[in-house]
Amino acid sequence: MIEFNRVTKTYHGVRALDExxxxxxxxxxxxxxxxxxxxxxxxxxxxxxxxxxxxxxxxVLGRPYTELERPGFDVGTLLDAGAHHPGRTGREVLTLGALLLGLPRSRVEEVLELVGLTVKESRRVVGGYSLGMRQRLGIGHALLGRPRALLLDEPANGLDPQGIQWMRTLLRGLAGEGCAVLLSSHLLYEVEQVADHIVMIGRGRVLADGTVAELGAGRGLERTFLDLTAEADRSLA
Structure with a gap:
């Protein structure tokens, strides 16, 4: 379970998140x-x-992230596809992650296959990767410990149509195994294809929270999204 309970975050007097x-x-x-x-x-x-x-x-799982005893096994995160050292190979990135978690090197091979990075690609330095390859590597790193929760920030950026279809299949499979997946994006259509539930946010506030069917009833999900964000902009203008 992932849960936000009236979270407010203020930077220099400006509310980035509002309850x-x-x-x-x-x-x-x-x-x-x-x-x-x-x-x-x-x-x-x-x-x-x-x-x-x-x-x-x-x-996450009833505790703040900083209080989790084994965070690498509880929650996987992809917040920035460019976060890994550009001078390391993809294989080195995953191997270091596996060693830190106490996992066997065989897990690296499993993850490379899972995210679709070939042996040749895994031996290239990350600085030479396309954005789509960095996204695959980042997702793989997040999945090393087979976490029970997954946080992904804009994971579809840089993926080609085949990569986007792969990601949809992967996320649905993880959910089917009991994982709680939080997928952040501004690409409504892509989220609509894979999500069970939608949370819409604008100007730091939750504007809507419901299933795809509930939020899209009558006028469609895109129209609901556009109307709610426009209303949020007007209310704070």
């Missing part, structure tokens, strides 16, 4: 939708223990 509350149940993919600057990345940083909430709490 954000929602949850992600095990076995589901929740799409976290909002335009650029809506607060999605800030929320994920708070959840991953990289930023402290000004008030409220964000927990």
């Amino acid at each position: 954000v509350s929602f949850s992600v149940r095990p076995g589901t993919v929740t799409g976290f939708l909002g335009p650029n600057g809506a607060g999605k990345s800030t929320a994920l940083r708070v959840l991953a223990g990289l930023a402290r909430p000004t008030s409220g709490s964000a927990t």
Whole structure:
């Protein structure tokens, strides 16, 4: 379970998050939708223990990230596809992660196959990877410990159509195994194809929280999203 309970985050007097509350149940993919600057990345940083909430709490499996005993096995994160050292090979990145978690080197081979990086690609330095390859590597790194929760920030960026289809299949498979997946994006159509549940955010506030069918009833999910974000902009203008 992933849970936000009235999380507020203020930077220099500006509320990046304003009493954000929602949850992600095990076995589901929740799409976290909002335009650029809506607060999605800030929320994920708070959840991953990289930023402290000004008030409220964000927990994974009932605890703040910083209090998890084995975070690499509890929650996998992809917050920045460019975070890995550009001078290391993809294989080295995964091997270091596996060693830190006490995993056998065979897990590296499993993950490379899972994310579709070939032997040749795994031996190239990350600085020479395309954005799509870095996304695959980042997802693989997040999955090393077979976590029970997964946090992904804009994972479809840089993926070609085949890669996007692969990602949909992967995330649905992980949810089917009981993983709680939180997928942040501004690409409504892609999220709609894979998510069970949608949380819409704008100007740091939760604008809607429901299933794809509920939020799209009558006028369609895209129209709901556009109307709600426009309303949020007007209310704070």
